[in-house]
Amino acid sequence: MRTATAETTDVTLLDLLDRVVDHGVVLAGDITISVADVDLIYLGLRAVLTSVERARELDLVALPGSTEGALDA
Amino acid sequence: MTDADRHALPVSHPSSRAPADTSEAGWYLYGVTTRAVAEAVPPASLESWGAGPGARRGGPPEFLECGELVAVVRRTATDEFPKEPGEDEALAALVSDHNSVVAAVHREGPILPAKFGLVYADRRDLEMALEQMEDLLRDRLRWLEGRDEWAVHVYADRPAVRESLAATDPDLRRLGQQVSAATPGRAYLLERRLSDRLDSATRQLLDELAQAAYDHLSEIAVEGRLSPYRQETEEAEEILRAAFLVDRESSDRFLRELGTFADGHEHVSCEYSGPWPPYSFALVREEDLS
Helix, strand or coil, X not given: CEECCXXXXXXXXXXXXXXXXXXXXXXXXXXXXXXXXXHHHHHHHHHHHCCHHHHHHCCCCCCCCCEEEEEEX | CCHHHHHHCCCCCCCCCCCCCHHHEEEEEEEEEEHHHHHXXXXXXXXXXXXXXXXXXXCCCEEEEECCXXXXXXXXXXXXXXXXXXXXXXXXXXXXXXXXXXXXXXXXXXXXXXXXXXXXXXXXXXXXXXXXXXHHHHHHHHHHCCEEEEEEEEXXXXXXXXXXXHHHCHHHHHHHHHHHHCXXXXXXXXXXXXXXXXXXXHHHHHHHHHHHHHHHHHHHCXXXXXXXXXXXXXXXXXXXXXXXXXXXHXXXXXXXXXXXXXXXXXXXXXXXXXXXXXXXXXXXXXXXXX
8 A cells, every 4th residue: 555644754854864964976175164974963954854844944845746655564 | 254344345246156255165066967967957047946045155056067077066155054053954954955956957867966065165176076087977977867766764563573473483383382381480491582583583584574675676776775774663663774776767666666565565664755866876986986
């Protein structure tokens, strides 16, 4: 059974942070600032984004054309 | 320099997009794409990408061309990035801006998303990096053409799986019967043995399930990447977190198969999100460099 549930919003936020903060290409060069302390940022952002309301305001949920879902036996 | 000083600085070049405090100016990197993709984007739409001028300081996104490659960047000031705890909302807005811009490029064609929060002191550094790695980056972008990333989470209800094993596995059932029939002293020892065996059988079954899900989805996907992170809630334990790069025309089949997997296993559920720009597949790996 495939159902989109409210919890999946949290999943999208989690997935967003997993990707944006933790992955991606780094080009060589004189990087004047890199948000290096990933764990700290991650925890802090998680706290902010756990509020779904707040995430909506920040437009973090509405990824154009994206889908999310929960699949259950 | 205090904030008051900075605000008092006259803007010497009204047409310049540089922040007022040029001594700390830098180039924020969103990602790398191709000239063809950049040319497909109407220049006016760049201004509206991302969180907009309200949320970020510095300039709007722009293209920095270098041969066939284009870095998607914007002028920024290094102090735009909050460093103190309690400024997470500002940081969250910048994360949102990063993803919105990367997603906007991804809609037009392939992009190698940059890791969040990279500010380069000199645009020449970026140009040199693009020149030096041009072949590698171009190959990577070609490989990503027409493909999206999907995030997949598989959860299991461990106590329910354990209970079901105790009821169905012949060896474990036999051991359970021995526990009931044994004298109290012996029953205690047998019970501990049963509990250990159940734990290990449950662990093995869930490991195999996670591996089976990953292998099956990897066959449909171009490539899969396991995440080292897991989370555990009261209801369920995450047994697999992975990213998959999937050809756009295979994405329906990919999601269908994920649904079939969840349907086919008791006490197992899945969640997914996507399509994402290929964050997890942007890294140029060491073996590619050798």
